[in-house]
Amino acid sequence: MRRLLMAGIFLAALPMAGAVAAPQALGLLATGKTPVELKCVDGICSAEFSAFCLQQDRTVPKNGTAYRQTEGSELRLVLTAPDGTHRAVPASGLAFRSVRGFAAVVVSIPEAAVKAAGATRIALSVAEAAVLAPHPIANDRTPQTPGDLIAAAKQLRRIGTAPIDDGSAFSHAFRGMMAMINTLPDEPEDLGSGGGDVARQVLKRRTMPAEARVFTAEQLEYCEVQAAGALVVGGLRACLQRQHDSLVGSLNRNYWKASKPGS
Secondary structure, eight states, X not given: OHHHXXXXXXXXXXXOOOSSOOXXXXXXXXXXXXXXXXXXXXXXXXXXXXXXXXXXXXXXXXXXXXXXXXXXXXXXXXXXXXXXXXXXXXXXXXXXXXXXXXXXXXXXXXXXXXXXXXXXXXXXXXXXXXXXXXXXXXXXXXOOOHHHHXXXXXXXXXXTHHHHSSSOHHHHHHHHXXXXXXXXXXXXXXXXXXXXXXXXXXXXXXXXXXXXXXXXXXXXXHHHHHHHTTOSTTHHHHHHHHHHHHHHHHHHHHHHHHHSTTO
16 A cells, blocks of 8 residues: 555646636545544534545646535434434535545534534534535536536446445545544644644544554654654644545546546
8 A cells, every 4th residue: 555655646647727617526435434523613513524536637626616415425414412312314504625636625514503403513424426516617618517427426436436435445544544634633733742642542443454554554653753853834634634635646546547438
């Protein structure tokens, strides 16, 4: 896995951006058996989720590009009541925005909506084959047509199920790295030198294949060295985001190959 991560340069595979054109539809990585908690800060509950590009020929989304859940994508909110009981409901009221190209999205919901539902905590469960589509753009020269989105959801996304979110070591590595990212604060000084210990506890609690655990632990150790030496802007969390995105880029190239006719 290390060779695969280091072999590709993420940015080299990105298509050139064009003017006023709908960006790529994104595959949203399945969360597996563990829903991802949306942490509430300043009235907004949110978390990052791994994503990947379904349409190589379209432009990369800019940071903050708004997306929407497509029909047939199964997302469920897991609500925790004050007495500790849980209930799962079809997801609604969520906002999706791209971050760092196509490698990740931030999913958010107003904290007021969580309280209105009688919940003290909220988490999101993403089933396999989930697809996000960009919201329409005014004066778009090449909009996403219904046919484009049907192809993305019914054909292209399912090609990515096997290499990306089928429970393989790679998918566990994605989830493990994103769990660490979501646990660490945006500001590195909020945890000081203790961020590595916090992230290590996250991994300790997760059920992962041995290969994925070793790989993910190696990424954490690498980022601890980078953060301790002030070799990365943004500290430990930013380094883990960079390593996560590099892995997405490598696997996305494999996906693009698999999605070509005759592959």
